Amino acid sequence: MGTHPTRPFDPTRVAHLSGAFAPVTEEVDEVGLRVEGRLPDGLDGTYLRNGPNPRFSPIGSYLYPLDGDGMLHGVWIREGTVRYRNRFVRTPAVLAEERAGRALWGGLESLVMPREPDVPADLADTFKDLPDINVVRHAGRxxxxxxxxxxxxxxxxxDTLGRETFGGALPAGITAHPKTDPRTGEMVVFCYGIEPPFLTWSVIGPGGEVRRGPTVIETVDEPMMIHDMALTARFVVLVLAPAFFDIEGAMAGTGSFVTWRPERGTRILLVPRDGGPVRQASDEAYWMWHTVNAYDLGEDESEDERAAGDGGTGRGGRSGAGNVVLDYVQWDHLALGPVSGGPNPGGLVRAVIDPEAGTMRRTRLDDSAIELPRIDDRLVGRRHRRLAAAAGSGTRDLLPGEHDALRWYDVQGGGSELWPAGDLSVGEPVFAPTPGGADGEGHWLTFATDRTDGASWFLVIPADAPASGPLARIRIPVRVPLGLHGTWLPSGEPAAGQRR
Structure with missing residues (x-):
């Protein structure tokens, strides 16, 4: 394919390239950032966030949230002082475009790829690396x-050090949403492909060694889009919604890059971590971007605890020991870019899956418009009580991926709290636990950008009174575009520790 798009494309008409989403190109370092309010004692570490940020004006197409070069934004907090730095993830494609001074690859929908001599032979007619979704630390990496x-x-x-293949053991890569088991230190990953094998899973040990290489999941025999996963003590949990890739049709102009086929329904796969046979359950079609968490219902739990695990409030049904509970944000269908494809009600949903019977039962815990849910990551794979998510206040129309409120849930006791952010567009809330504190003790962190003047802030919100809003606001020296996922890295955390 050539270096120029085959159909007219005007990036100025793309909603996700303007306003709070508009990319920035300047890389900035600044120390001694101004703090409004009070930074809590013990908040010492680094907050990082990744997100799509085209290095040059896009050509061909631009599809949020899949397209765009990665840019990391970091806030370092040390003994009450704060500094900021942002950097592009400099992949070989980004370096080639920087040498050319313009975009050479088109968006995923256009499939525009450069040829020699615009790029070296090893980059010609290749897809562009897009490490723009998430950032994690595991085993010192x-x-x-x-x-x-x-x-x-x-x-x-x-600074970008290069492509990570884990010593060549995972050459095809991994998901944007690995899950680290806080009890074992293992990081469990999956990877989907547009060619066989279409879906594999792997395990990376706490020291960074690949304990299980790519293991094919045979029940998937065509290319599917799978964004997130969950983990329990026994299972890797994968939600297979009917979003199928049609690369040949897209290249020929006869199909879409990703096609929604609701007649195929949605499956949940339970992949035993011990390598046993894959279990699955099916239901009517729905889409899921992000899980909250999953856990096993244990033999040692009381009947009341198992009932609470089923419905989230202690009022929903019964669920036997051995079942798997999955909390996630559900949508009626897949929607990419600014067009929703019609009403797409979402909300917080709990699915209880019976691995032996191959059945699932879903309960909608809340129908509020939320996304980017997070828990205290020390509870990954275990029963959680509280979660936070980016939300809508209901007072204005927002683009997909834009939020003007944060919402917190108590899924055991029931109920939720909302903090309306006013003129601020807020991002994913990330939990920073209080050192030595109990589960749930700490603060929620996020970037926010003022829609009226473009000013960006780093917010610190107390977990014990989140609806009261930030107790500290840190002014960021540049606008931080709305992005995707982040992580908190406490100072002094062991290199092989869990994702924070």
Missing amino acids: LLALAESGCPFRLSPDL
Whole structure:
């Protein structure tokens, strides 16, 4: 394919390239940031966030949230002082475009790829690396993660060190949403592909060694889009919604890059971590971007606890020991870019899956418009009580991916709290636990950008009174575009520790 799009494309008409989403190109370092309010004692570490940020004006197409070069934004808090730095993830494609001074790859929908001599032979007619979704640290590796591909390793100061293949053991890459078991230190990953094998899973040990190489999940025999996963003590939990890739049709102009086929329904796969046979349950079609968490219902739980695990409030049904509970944000169908494809009611949903019977029962816990849910990551794979999510206040129309409120849930006791952010567009809330504190003790962190003047802030919100809003606001020296996922890295955390 050539270096120019085959159909007219005007990036100025793309909603997700303007306003609070508009990319920035300047890389900034600044120390001694101004703090409004009071930073809590013990909040000492680094907050990082990744997100799509085209280095040059896009050509061909632009599809949020899948397109765009990765840019990391970091806030370092040390003994009450704060500094900020942002850096592009410099993949080989970004370096080639910087040499050319313009975009050479088109968006995923246009499939525009450069040829020689515009790029070296090893980059000609290839897809662009897009490590713009998430950032995690595991076993001393700081990784910028793509939708499904090789992550890129970063230095502690966010310089790009190169493509990470885990010693060549995972050459096809991993998901943008690995899950680290806080009890074992293992990081469990999956990877989907547009060619066989269409879906694999792997395990990376706490020291960074690949304990289980790519293991094919045979029940998937065609290319599907799978964004997130969950983990329990026994299972890797994968939600297979009917979003199918049609690369040949897209290249020929006869099909879409991703096609929604609701007649195929949605499956949940339970992949035993011990390598046993895959279990699955099916239901009517729905889409899921993000899980909250999953856990096993244990033999040692009381009947009341099992009932609470079923419905989230202690009032829903019964569920036997051995079942799997999955909380997630549900949508009626897949929607990409600014067009929703019609009403798409979402909300917080709990699915209880019986691995033996192959059945699932879903309960809608709340129908509020939320996304980007997070828990205290020390509870990954275990029963959680509280979660936070970006939300809508209901007072204005927002683009997909834009939120003007944060919402917190108590899924055991029931109820939720909302903090309307006013003129601020807020991002994913990330939990920073209080050192030595109990589960749930700490603060929620996020970036926010004022829609009226473009000013960006780093917010610190108390977990014990989140609806009261930030107790500290830190002015960021540049606008931080709305992005995707982040992580909190406490100072002094062991290199092989869990994702924070």
